[in-house]
Structure formats: structure tokens, C-alpha cells
Amino acid sequence: MNAVSVAGGLVLVTNGIYAPVAVNTPLTLQSSNGPDATVIDGGGVRNCVYLTNNTTMVGFTLTNGYSRDGSGGGAYCESTSAVLTNCVLTGNSAVYSGGAANCTLNNCTLTGNSAFAIESYTFPRVHYYGGSGGGASGSILNNCTLIGNSAWVGGGAADCTLNNCTLTEKITWGGQAGKNSKRGPT
Numbered sequence: 001m002n003a004v005s006v007a008g009g010l011v012l013v014t015n016g017i018y019a020p021v022a023v024n025t026p027l028t029l030q031s032s033n034g035p036d037a038t039v040i041d042g043g044g045v046r047n048c049v050y051l052t053n054n055t056t057m058v059g060f061t062l063t064n065g066y067s068r069d070g071s072g073g074g075a076y077c078e079s080t081s082a083v084l085t086n087c088v089l090t091g092n093s094a095v096y097s098g099g100a101a102n103c104t105l106n107n108c109t110l111t112g113n114s115a116f117a118i119e120s121y122t123f124p125r126v127h128y129y130g131g132s133g134g135g136a137s138g139s140i141l142n143n144c145t146l147i148g149n150s151a152w153v154g155g156g157a158a159d160c161t162l163n164n165c166t167l168t169e170k171i172t173w174g175g176q177a178g179k180n181s182k183r184g185p186t
Contacts, residue, residue, distance in 0.1 A: 006025070006027075007025050007026050007027065008026065008027060009025075009027045009028070010027065010028045010030060011027060011028070011029050011030070012030055012031075012032055013029065013030065013031050013032060013038055013060075014032050014033075014038075015031075015032065015033055015037040015038055016037075016038065016039070017039045017040075017041055018038075018039065018040045018041070019040070019041070019043070020040060020041075020042050020043070020046045020047060020048050020049065020065070021040060021048075021049050021050075022049070022050040023049065023050065023051050023052060023055050023057075024050075024052050025052065025055075026052060026053060026054035026055050027055060027056075028055075028056040028057075028058065029055070029056070029057045029058070029060075030056075030057075030058040030059060031058065031059035031060050033059075034059040034086065035059055035060055035061040035086065035087055035088040036061070038059060038060050038061065039060070039061045039062075039063060040060055040061070040062050040063070040065075041063055041064050042062075042063070042064045042065030042066055042073065042074075042092065043064060044064050044066050045066055046065065046066065046067075047065050047066070047067050047072055047073060047074070047075070047076045047094075048062035048063070048064075048065035048073070048074050048075060048092065049062060049065075049074070049075045049076070050075075050076050050077075051075060051076070051077045051078065051082035051084075051103070052078050052082065053078045053079050053081045053082060054081050054082070055077075055082045055083070056082075056083045056084075056085065057075075057082075057083070057084045057085070057087060058084075058085045058086055058087070059085070059086045059087065060084075060087050060088075061087070061088040061089075061090065062074040062075055062087060062088070062089045062090075062092065063088075063089075063090050063091045063092065064091055064092065065092040065093075065094075066092070066093050066094065067093075067094035067095065068094075068095060069095065070094065070095060070096065070101075071094045071095065071096040071097035071101035071102075071115070071133075071137060071138075072094060072097050072099075072100055072101030072102070072103075073092035073093045073094035073097070073098050073099065073113065073115075074089035074090075074092035074098070074099045074100055074110075074113060075087075075089065075099070075100040075101070075103055076100075076101050076102065077100070077101065077102045077103035077104075077139075078102065079102055080102060080103060080104045080138075080139060080140050081104070082102075082103055082104070083103070083104045083105075083106065084100065084103055084104070084105045084106070084108055085105075085106040085107060085108070086106070086107050086108065087105070087108045087109075088108065088109045088110075088111070089108065089109070089110045089111075089113060089135075090109075090110070090111045090112050090113065091111075091112050091113065092113045092114075093113065093114045093115070093116075094115055095115065095116070095131060096115050096131055096132060096133065096137060097115050097132070097133040097134075097136060097137035097138070097158075098113035098114045098115040098133070098134045098135065098149065098150075098151065099113035099133075099134070099135045099136050099149065100135070100136040100137075100139055101133070101136070101137050101138055101139065102137075102138045102139060103136070103139045103140075104139065104140045104141075104142070105136065105139060105140070105141045105142065105144050106142045106143060106144075107142070107143045107144065108141070108144045108145075109144065109145045109146075109147070110135040110136060110144065110145070110146045110147070110149055110156075111145075111146070111147045111148050111149065112147075112148050112149065113134050113135050113149045113150075114131075114134050114149065114150045114151060115131035115132060115133055115134045115137070115150075115151040115152075116131035116150075116151065116152060131151045131152045131153070132151050132152065132153040132154045132158035132159070133151055133153075133154050133156075133157055133158035133159065133160065134149035134150045134151035134154065134155045134156065135149035135155070135156045135157050136156075136157045136158075136160050137154070137157065137158045137159050137160060138159050138160065139157070139160045139161075140160065140161045140163075141157065141160055141161070141162045141163065141165050142163045142164065142165075143163070143164050143165065144162070144165045144166075145165070145166045146165060146166065146167045146168070147166075147168045148168065
């Protein structure tokens with residue numbers, strides 16, 4: 001996906017499977033036919049998308065993203081002013097936030113994402129099994145569905161605000177919404 005746009009512009013993306021993308025200019029990136037037809041695949045080696053502040057992404061599937069040294073295997077956002085709407089984040093992983101980090105998500109589905117950090121030291125004998133926010137961390141989620149995400153703390157979400165969201169998680173130590181997450185109206 002090669003596109004040039006000015007700040008505030010619209011980039012309309014046709015059907016297809018695309019390599020990871022970094023959006024460094026505030027704009028709207030929109031699929032022409034929704035998440036079933038427009039996929040960004042991280043290839044198991046990179047975040048699917050990086051979004052700068054005041055960027056909007058509409059109607060994509062983000063899959064197979066990975067961030068070994070950080071968070072947001074599916075989507076890493078500079079802040080919650082970056083917005084994903086009607087997107088599917090599935091099968092992404094990261095050390096800390098598998099699906100999305102620092103984003104606002106509206107009407108999104110997050111499924112099968114994971115966050116696990118494992119560190120071992122031989123002396124002194126310390127083991128750290130971390131990873132939080134399998135679906136999302138540091139994010140605001142509105143009308144989202146989180147299914148089958150996993151993490152050591154907050155299988156669905158950690159350090160998030162969830163408004164009218166549905167959570168069904170499989171592996172978690174700290175509960176579905178995880179540490180410091182706030183549940184809004186349901």
C-alpha cells in the first residue's frame with residue numbers, strides 16, 4: 001500500500017492483503033469494502049500498523065502482527081487520539097499488548113491476540129512472567145467485542161477504559177479486564 005496524502009486527507013484502500021504500514025501523517029485510512037476484504041498482515045515479524053496522533057483507520061483486518069520489544073502487535077498508536085473503527089484485530093502478539101496499544105477502538109472485534117513477557121535470571125533466581133492486555137492496553141474501547149485473547153494480566157484488556165464492551169477471555173491471571181481497567185456502561 002503506497003500512498004501519499006496531505007494532513008487531514010482520505011486514503012481509500014481497495015481489497016487485498018497488504019504488508020505492515022506506518023501512518024506518520026494525520027489522515028483517514030479507509031478500506032473500500034470493510035475488514036473481510038482488506039487485510040494488513042504483519043507476517044509474524046512486525047506490528048501491522050503504526051498510527052500517529054489524530055489518525056483514523058476504518059474497516060481493516062489486522063492479523064499476524066508481532067512486537068517482540070514492545071506492544072501493539074496489531075496496532076501501535078502514539079496516543080488515544082488515533083482511532084480504529086470497525087476493525088478486526090486477530091492473531092496478533094507482543095510482549096505487552098497483543099492486539100492494540102494506546103488507541104481508541106470503536107466497534108472493533110479483538111480475538112485470539114496474546115501478550116506474554118517471560119524473563120529468567122540465573123542469579124539471583126528470579127522469574128518474571130509478565131505481559132498484560134492480550135487484546136488491548138492503554139486504550140479506550142467503545143462497543144467492542146473481545147474474545148479468546150490471552151495474557152498473564154488482563155487477558156482482554158489492561159489499563160483501558162471499556163464502554164459497552166463484551167469480554168470472553170481464556171488465559172489470564174488478573175481477570176478479564178485486568179489491572180487498572182475501568183468498565184463503563186454495559
